[in-house]
Amino acid sequence: MRTSSVIGAAALVFGVLSGVAAYESAAPRDNWKEIAWPFPRDGWPAGRAFRCSAASCGGDVEVYIRPKLGFCNCTSGVADDDEVDRVADVDLISERFVPIGAGEAVRVADMPGRVRPYHLKPGDGMHAAIGIAVSHRCDLLVVAAQGRGDVIQLRRAALEFLASAAPVQWIKSAMNTQ
Amino acid sequence: MKGGGKLALCVALSFLGCSSVDAQQQKVGAPPEASNMKLVGTNDLQARSAYQPTIHHQGDRWIAYIGHHGGTDEIPDPINPMTGKPEPNGTSIVDVTDPAHPKYLRHIPGQEGKYESGGAQMVRVCDGKDLPKGDRNAVYMLRTFGSEAHEIWNVADPANPALITRIGGLKDTHKSWWECDTGIAFLVSGAPDWRTRRMTQVYDLGDPAHPVKIRDFGLPGQEPGSTGAVPTELHGPISTGPGRNRVYFGYGTNKGGFLQIVDREKLLNGPKEPIAENLRYPEISRMPLSALNGAHTTFPMPGMPIAEFSHDKDGKTRDIVMIVDEAILNECGEARQMVWFADVTTETRPMMISSYTVPEASGSFCERGGRFGSHSSSESMAPVYYRKMAFIAFFNAGVRALDIRDPYHPKEVGYFIPSITSATDKRCVTVEGADRCKVAIQTNNVETDERGYIYAVDRANTGLHILELTGEARAVAGLP
Numbered sequence: 001m002r003t004s005s006v007i008g009a010a011a012l013v014f015g016v017l018s019g020v021a022a023y024e025s026a027a028p029r030d031n032w033k034e035i036a037w038p039f040p041r042d043g044w045p046a047g048r049a050f051r052c053s054a055a056s057c058g059g060d061v062e063v064y065i066r067p068k069l070g071f072c073n074c075t076s077g078v079a080d081d082d083e084v085d086r087v088a089d090v091d092l093i094s095e096r097f098v099p100i101g102a103g104e105a106v107r108v109a110d111m112p113g114r115v116r117p118y119h120l121k122p123g124d125g126m127h128a129a130i131g132i133a134v135s136h137r138c139d140l141l142v143v144a145a146q147g148r149g150d151v152i153q154l155r156r157a158a159l160e161f162l163a164s165a166a167p168v169q170w171i172k173s174a175m176n177t178q
Numbered sequence: 179m180k181g182g183g184k185l186a187l188c189v190a191l192s193f194l195g196c197s198s199v200d201a202q203q204q205k206v207g208a209p210p211e212a213s214n215m216k217l218v219g220t221n222d223l224q225a226r227s228a229y230q231p232t233i234h235h236q237g238d239r240w241i242a243y244i245g246h247h248g249g250t251d252e253i254p255d256p257i258n259p260m261t262g263k264p265e266p267n268g269t270s271i272v273d274v275t276d277p278a279h280p281k282y283l284r285h286i287p288g289q290e291g292k293y294e295s296g297g298a299q300m301v302r303v304c305d306g307k308d309l310p311k312g313d314r315n316a317v318y319m320l321r322t323f324g325s326e327a328h329e330i331w332n333v334a335d336p337a338n339p340a341l342i343t344r345i346g347g348l349k350d351t352h353k354s355w356w357e358c359d360t361g362i363a364f365l366v367s368g369a370p371d372w373r374t375r376r377m378t379q380v381y382d383l384g385d386p387a388h389p390v391k392i393r394d395f396g397l398p399g400q401e402p403g404s405t406g407a408v409p410t411e412l413h414g415p416i417s418t419g420p421g422r423n424r425v426y427f428g429y430g431t432n433k434g435g436f437l438q439i440v441d442r443e444k445l446l447n448g449p450k451e452p453i454a455e456n457l458r459y460p461e462i463s464r465m466p467l468s469a470l471n472g473a474h475t476t477f478p479m480p481g482m483p484i485a486e487f488s489h490d491k492d493g494k495t496r497d498i499v500m501i502v503d504e505a506i507l508n509e510c511g512e513a514r515q516m517v518w519f520a521d522v523t524t525e526t527r528p529m530m531i532s533s534y535t536v537p538e539a540s541g542s543f544c545e546r547g548g549r550f551g552s553h554s555s556s557e558s559m560a561p562v563y564y565r566k567m568a569f570i571a572f573f574n575a576g577v578r579a580l581d582i583r584d585p586y587h588p589k590e591v592g593y594f595i596p597s598i599t600s601a602t603d604k605r606c607v608t609v610e611g612a613d614r615c616k617v618a619i620q621t622n623n624v625e626t627d628e629r630g631y632i633y634a635v636d637r638a639n640t641g642l643h644i645l646e647l648t649g650e651a652r653a654v655a656g657l658p
Contacts, residue, residue, distance in 0.1 A: 043433030043469035070432065070506040072375075075295045082373050082408070091407035098405045176608035 031056035032161055037064070039092045044068050047089075048170075050161065057157040059149025060126065064089055065167070067141050067174045074138040078113040085116070088131030089144040096121035097129060100151060108134045108162050109171040111141060115159070117151040128154050132162075136177050202542040204598045204618050211541070214592030214651035215579060218631065219644040221280040224256055225601040226267045228635035228642065229299040230353070233274065233558075233627040236305075236317055240627060241336045242280070243303055243319055244270040244635055244642065246288060248296025250603055258285050266290045267297040269321050270642075271336045277631050277644040283337040289324020296324050300351065300366075303333070304358035311361070311385035318342070318386045320363065322351035328365050330386045342386050350375045353414030353474075355425075356383065362392075362446065364415045364425060372452075374400040376411040378427070380446065392446060397429070397438075398454035410434045413474050413504070416557065417442060422480055424462075426499055428473030432506040432515055435472035437465045437499060439525055465520055465528040467501070470513035474504035475555050478522075479565050482585060497523045498585045505551025505573055508605045509616075510544035515551035517570055519585040534588045536575040541595075547616025548605035548638060549573035553623065560628040567591075567655050569625075569632055574618040577634045579647065581654045592651035595619060596636065596643045603638040630657055 031053070037046040047066020054060050068087065073079065078087075081103040090097050103116030113134030120129050128151035132143035143162065147154035161167060172178045210217060227247040234241050246267035249255055255264035260282070268288030273281040288298030300322040306312030319333045327346035331339040350368030357363070361384025368375050377396035381389050394401075397409040410430040417425045425445060427438040444460035467473060480497040487494050499522050503515035516535035522528040535552070536543065543550035556569040563569075568588075570578045576595030580588050596619050604615040622637035632645040647655060 041469070069511060072294055072431075074293060075291070085373060086375075086408040086411075095407040096405075097407070172611075176611055178611045 032063075035062070039064070042092075052157060052161070054148070057147070057149075058153050059147050061145060061147040061149070061154055061157045062126075063143060063145045063158050063161060064092065065141070065143050065162075065171070067139060069139045071135055071138050071140040073135070077135045078133045078140070081114060081116050084114050084131045084133045087140060088116070088133045088142045090118055090129050090131040093129055093144055093146050094120045106132060106134065106159070108132060108141060108143065109168045109175070110177070111136045111175070113141075115155065117155065119151075120146065130155050130158060132158075136175055139175055141171060141175055202546050203616065204546065206598055206600055206602075208597055210597045211576070211595040212593065214647060214649040215577065215594040215632070215645050216648050217594070217596070217643060218646050219274075219276075219278045219280050220641060221272055221282055222599070222601060222641040223270050223272075223635070224258060224282070224285060225253075225639045225641070226256055226270065226285075227293075227297070227603070227637050227639050228270070228622060229297075229637070230301050230623050231625045231633045231635050231642070232301050232303050233625055233631075233633055234303040234317070235628060236336065239273060239275045239336075240629070241283075241333070242270075242272040242274045242633060242642065243301045243321075243333070244272065245299045245301040245321060246270065246297045247299055247637065248289070248291040248293050248324070250639070251292060254292055255290070260285065269298050269301055269319070271333065271339070272642065273336070274627075274631070274633070274644060280642065280644065284339060286331070286339055289326060291324055298322055298324065300353055302354060302356040304356055304361075306334075306386075308358045309361045309384050309386065316386075320354065320356050320383070322354070325350045325368065327351070328354065328367070330383065330389075343389055345379075345381070345389055352376055352412075355415050355417055357417055357419050360384065360420060361386075362417070364417060366412055366414055369394055371402040372396060372400055373402070373404060373408050374411045376413070378412060378415060393450035394452050395445060395460075396452075396457060398457045401452040401454065401457060404454070410436075410472075413472070414476075416476055416478060418478055418480065424478065426476040426478050428476035428501065430467070430472035431474055431504045432472040432512060434469050435467040435501075435503065437467075437473055437476050437501055437520060437522075437528065439463050439465075439522060439528065463526045463528060465522075465530070467503075467518065467530075471503045471515060471518075473501050474553060475500070475502040475557065477502070477555055477557060477568070479582075479585070482565050484586065485584060486586070493523065496521050496585070497525075499528075500555060500568060500582070500585070502552050502555045502570065504553050505549045508548055508607050510538075510550055511607065515553075517552050517555070517568075517580070517588070519582070519588060521585075531586050532588055534570075534580060534590070536572050536578060536590075536593075541575060543575050546574045547618035548620045550575060553621075556624050556626045556632070558626045558628075560626065562628055562630045562657070563626055563655055567651070571621045571624045571634060573620050573622070573637070576619060576621045577624050577632065577643075577645065579632075579651050581651075583654070591654050592647060592649070594634070594643070594645050596621065596634065596640060599640055602636070602640045605638065630655065
């Protein structure tokens, strides 16, 4: 094997390791605390979960984020609200969610997709939820969030968190979009 | 260990890893890998990514109809050498009467679009003389047209097909089933108002020129107007027809899959308004797979005599469904997708009894490039192989021949991994934001004909491989 190939392979190994390290070590904003992934194992590996206190976010807010690598709509992306209903992990919080209205286009970590607000049925966690699904080629990143405040407040808090440097860094690392 | 030592170790490990990869990488010009199977003939299918092959005995000819995925980023519309023009991938029609010398007859273009977003993936064929109200001289080919329609063509003259019918206005299509003796078709569709990408539209295509819709069908939670969690989407059904009165639906592709057993008569004649209660009415049972696996193909084999149980007072024969998952991600980027056998003799309590996968270490398949894992099985119910052998498309592990006479203990008796060619397309994974690509065979789908030939097609544009069994595998099938 040529020397350049060896060096290239070694660089690849280091690159992968550094990417993983970035994903693991990136710290979220101070008022957000990482919590254990609160859901049982399903078809996708566990994601990362964060909580923001009422004092910091105007109401308790929890955000659940995970990549879903392998998505069929490689060219059309997250094209409609039904797609958000299907993939955004809101069903992990409660299987009984009802959309409050139409979704909107959104970008998370430079990936396009949609965000949609939901109301959770009483007794199924908090009151309001949002689902976000964005895609990069044949991969998805999904975010579900729930909160005790109103859905506008929840959405603002979640999107601000997702736009902050640390989450963006590890989302890009996890999605291989760096 | 000091920093320099660590670096040396990493470089050494990388070297070893790369050597292993190099040893397993397929190379153009290298021979195929095979056991108890041999190549009879090939056709390049105009270097189009291939999905479903259906082989039809038509008069004194044998014709292969092969559905295609859409084009690639590099070549969205390959040139059809017969017309000299670029054409979106559609359906290839190949005369395989002499399997050693397949003759390409015609390409019918499909929907413009790349990969899963275009082409005409699915194809089924029925003779007009078998359909209740078909033209006795016609041969009908049912195909998908990308994501937007189903079409029926008269292919009595396979070199000059004629479009008969189009059922359009859809947001997706996929792996449909058509009963030739009744004309009933279970079309995998995306009805615009349903919450899922793929569900079932049941049609009476007994008179192909005049399709009659019977109903929409899916899982409660997928229907229009429902809220909450949306159940996983349909991949495809297989019906036993009115005789056994069952339809076996496979949901999920590579995750959260399950087998749904449905009473065909209740499905066709029960209440049809798409509300949850009516969708539940024809369902007999569901058998979930692990959340890590999906159901691409659900192939029924009712009434299998099990030699081991032959002296038992009860349960000598079993109703078996073979379930095949679909691998989605390249280079083992997901849980292993494989083959499962379910005993559905007691329909309300179906039970998984066995599984099969290609041993990864037998070919370092996770390092070869592209997908490794199962995708689909042969679906022919012709006596030559039915309930005796199954053929599984396993992407970079080629075609695998299974002895399934004892479905409690399926056993691989042969395999064939085709050679790559200059047409074989690369498959990439993203590492640190950049593509790293390899070229490997991606045997996608497989079918057999009544003569016993096996037809494997490649997703990575390598074409059609016509195979036959040899040695022990041939003996298992009872072939001379």
